[in-house]
Ligand SMILES: Nc1nc(=O)c2c([nH]1)NC[C@@H]1CN(c3ccc(C(=O)N[C@@H](CCC(=O)O)C(=O)O)cc3)C=[N+]21
């Protein structure tokens with residue numbers, strides 16, 4: 001069993017981005033600038049956004065965090081996004097999800113300029129991804145592809161089973177793994193809450209991607225010997241023995257499943273850090289497109 005170490009791999013990606021940013025600076029070009037918008041104060045969102053801002057600093061990007069109160073109206077939020085769209089100093093815009101219930105995430109996503117949409121959530125960018133055109137790939141699936149690439153995991157001709165059909169993970173993951181690139185060329189099955197005989201599908205997977213958000217859901221008897229297992233789950237569970245007061249659980253029962261795997265991602269330290277590395281790559285690309293196309 002080999003660990004797909006997202007912490008190490010993301011560090012390698014950040015190191016090379018840092019060199020590229022230093023190159024930009026020697027040519028007098030402005031460094032990439034990411035603006036993250038955080039509405040309200042959800043504990044997990046705070047952590048993720050803080051990680052993103054910290055990672056920007058590590059690689060030499062400029063970053064701005066815009067904090068907005070939970071009660072902000074949708075109209076006001078859309079106004080702020082339009083201002084960021086037209087601000088020439090801003091390369092990438094990220095509005096942290098989930099948003100409060102009174103704000104439509106689709107309205108927000110549709111308002112972000114596709115050329116600054118470093119999450120790859122805008123319909124234009126989703127369409128470009130599906131068509132295999134150059135775009136911003138959504139950070140979590142993109143990070144997983146970078147991890148598979150880094151470890152030279154063979155994917156061509158393999159059966160990939162994805163549990164979860166969300167717009168930000170499961171569905172784009174199915175598009176990328178079934179695409180003609182490398183990694184890619186998989187035969188893909190998407191499973192979801194309406195799937196009958198889910199365990200049978202999982203057992204037939206050469207590559208199993210768990211992205212349903214149910215801690216420890218994937219058990220030993222659901223995984224084929226030698227499978228590649230990608231755990232996208234990041235549920236916080238109260239744990240008084242931890243300094244933070246919580247531990248993070250993936251969707252895979254790691255101790256039981258990992259002995260059967262050829263490769264498996266840990267949680268934490270797997271897909272999470274790769275999501276951030278992918279976001280940074282998208283932000284670099286947004287900046288480079290603006291200045292060099
Ligand atoms: N517009 C938007 N874009 C996103 O990309 C986005 C989002 N909204 N909302 C939430 C999800 C989730 N996400 C993570 C980012 C970093 C870690 C991460 O750093 N995880 C660490 C642990 C962090 C911790 O202590 O909780 C790890 O797995 O090792 C996890 C999850 C980005 N998302």
Ligand SMILES: [Mg+2]
Pocket residue numbers: 115289290
């Ligand atoms: Mg442009």
